[in-house]
Amino acid sequence: MTSRLHALCFDAHDPVRLARFWAELLRWETPQDSGDSFDGITLLPTDDTGFRLRFLPTQEQKTGQNHMHFDLTSRSLDDQKQVVEKALELGARHIDIGQRPEEGHVVLADPEGNEFCVIEPGNSFLAECGFIGALAGDGSREAGYFWSRALGWPLVWDQDQETAIRSPHGGPKVTWGGPPLMPKTGKERLHFDLAPPGGSDHQAEIDRLVSLGASRIDIGQGDVDWAVMADPDGHEFCVLTPR
Numbered sequence: 001m002t003s004r005l006h007a008l009c010f011d012a013h014d015p016v017r018l019a020r021f022w023a024e025l026l027r028w029e030t031p032q033d034s035g036d037s038f039d040g041i042t043l044l045p046t047d048d049t050g051f052r053l054r055f056l057p058t059q060e061q062k063t064g065q066n067h068m069h070f071d072l073t074s075r076s077l078d079d080q081k082q083v084v085e086k087a088l089e090l091g092a093r094h095i096d097i098g099q100r101p102e103e104g105h106v107v108l109a110d111p112e113g114n115e116f117c118v119i120e121p122g123n124s125f126l127a128e129c130g131f132i133g134a135l136a137g138d139g140s141r142e143a144g145y146f147w148s149r150a151l152g153w154p155l156v157w158d159q160d161q162e163t164a165i166r167s168p169h170g171g172p173k174v175t176w177g178g179p180p181l182m183p184k185t186g187k188e189r190l191h192f193d194l195a196p197p198g199g200s201d202h203q204a205e206i207d208r209l210v211s212l213g214a215s216r217i218d219i220g221q222g223d224v225d226w227a228v229m230a231d232p233d234g235h236e237f238c239v240l241t242p243r
Contacts, residue, residue: 002152003205005167006187006240007042007054008068008135008194012112015055018085019150021090021111022053025072025083047130050171062113064182064185065138066190067235070104070116073126076152079201083118084108116188118216125157125173132172134164139176143233146213147174184234185205186220192237193226200242202227209239 012018015084016031019041023030028046040056074080084106088094089170091111104120119126119133126133136141144163148155153174157164161178196205205226206216221228227239 001197001200002150002195003196003209003239005051005151005192006166007052007193009040009054009056009191009193009238010112010114011058011060011189012040012055013058014112015057015167018110018112019043019053019055021092022055024090025087025092027052030237037070048169048171049130049132050167051167051177062189065182066115066189067138067182067184067233068190069114069136070135071136072118073114073123073129074076074118074121074122074132079119080106087118128170129172130170134173134175136175136194138182139178139231139235140181141176142177142213143231143235146232148215149212150209153229182204183234188236191235194237194239196239197240198243202239202241205242206239 019031023043028043028061031041031043040054043053047050063155072083074083082213087108092108093095095107095115097107097115099105106118107115108118141161141163144155144165148165151165153165153167155163156166156173157175162176164173164175166173196202197203208227209229214229217228217230217236219228219236225241228236229239230236
C-alpha cells in the first residue's frame with residue numbers, strides 16, 4: 001500500500017492568523033486560538049479536498065515565489081469578483097508575478113505572501129473540481145510521474161512536459177508546469193506530509209520512495225521521528241511515522 005497525502009504544510013510567522021485566513025476563505029471550520037504551539041495549527045477539510053492544511057511556526061523570511069500555489073475556482077464573473085473581494089477583506093493583496101492582462105485569473109497573496117489564483121469561470125481543466133481546483137506546482141514531468149507512483153494517484157494530464165494527477169476519490173488536481181523551472185531559493189515554505197498506512201514498515205516506505213526517485217535530506221531537523229525527503233526536483237516533503 002502507498003502513503004496517503006496527509007497534509008499540505010505552510011511555514012508561517014503567525015500560524016493562527018494564517019490558519020484563520022484560509023479557514024474563512026475556504027469556508028472550513030475556523031480553528032480555536034491555541035497560540036504558537038510547536039505542532040502548529042491544523043485545518044480539516046469540510047469539502048472533498050481530501051487532505052488537511054497545517055500551519056507551522058517559523059522565523060525564516062519568505063524568499064522568492066513558492067513552488068506550489070492554490071488555484072481557486074469560480075462559477076461566474078460575479079462569483080470570481082466576490083471571492084477576490086472576500087480574500088482582500090481577510091488580508092490578501094494583489095500581486096504581479098508576470099501574468100498578462102488578457103489572462104482571466106486574478107493573482108493574489110495571502111497575509112504572509114503565499115501566492116494563489118482565483119480562476120475565471122468556464123475553465124475546462126478544473127470543471128469537475130471543487131473550490132480548490134488545483135494545487136499548481138512548478139516542476140518537471142519526472143516529478144509528476146514520481147508523485148503519481150508515490151501516492152497511487154493516476155495521471156489525468158501528460159502533455160508537452162506538463163503533468164497532473166488526481167486522487168481516485170476526487171478533490172483538487174496536483175499539477176506540474178514543466179520547464180523552465182524556477183530556481184530553488186532555500187527551504188520550501190510549503191511542503192507535503194505523507195502518512196504511511198498504519199502498522200506499515202516506515203523504513204520500507206522510505207526505501208520505496210527512494211526507488212521511485214526521492215532522496216533523504218537534512219534540513220536541520222535534528223532527532224525527529226519523521227523522515228525529511230526531497231522529490232526528483234529537490235522539493236522537500238516529510239514521511240510521518242505510521243500510527
